[in-house]
Amino acid sequence: EHNLPNQWFRRQDVGTSKVLALREIVRDFSGVDIVAVPEKYEGQPLRGIVIAAVDHMDTRRMIWEAVRERIAVKRLLEGRMGGEGFFIFAPNPCDPTDIERYERELFPQSEAAELPCTARAVIYTTLAIGAEMAQLVKRVATIGTPQGGRRIPFVTMRDFASLETQYGM
Structure with a gap:
């Protein structure tokens, strides 16, 4: 309940798993049923x-190991x-340069910064x-279509305190 102010969930979602609550929110807003x-x-x-x-950083690594060098995966978007x-x-996950760059960004959970709630x-x-993330999904999904052709940055960084946004190709 203390997380409601910083997440897009409703009071009625307290006690429900985030995945199931999200499915309901998407259905309420769009009429689309997603698989949760x-x-x-x-x-x-x-x-x-x-x-x-x-x-959790260790979960990020586990996901990376599951997608690394898998042709069935178009792109990993990790926030x-x-x-x-x-x-x-x-x-x-099939580009050797991206593999090398991304693996430098993975580290053990024990090295992650602990922020107050x-x-x-x-x-x-x-x-x-x-x-x-939504616009990146659109960019990846439209690769090879007439709507496609936009570059996909390797990293997007945004800092509201400094009003700075950076894209790294």
Whole structure:
């Protein structure tokens, strides 16, 4: 319940898994039924566009190991946020340069910064990373179509405190 101010969930969602609550919110807003799998990721095969929206570095590594060099995976979109900033990494898991760059960004959970609960996320940071992820999904999904052709940055960084946004190709 203390996370409601910095997440896009409703009071009625308290006590419901985030995945199931999100399914209901998407259906309420759009009429679209998404597939929600309310279980912990444990290395199952992945394909398409993989979005890693997890809190734990060790889970990020597990997801990376599952997508690395898999032709069935178009792109990994992996977001990290805290307070007034975020990073989104978008490596192509079959590109040797992207593999090398992304693996430099992975580190053990024991080395991750511990932020106080109030500094972990702010609602506008949450909404901004969601919007940025959505446009990246569109870019990846339209590769090879008349709507495609836009570059996909390897990393997107946004800092609301400094009003700075950077894209790294």
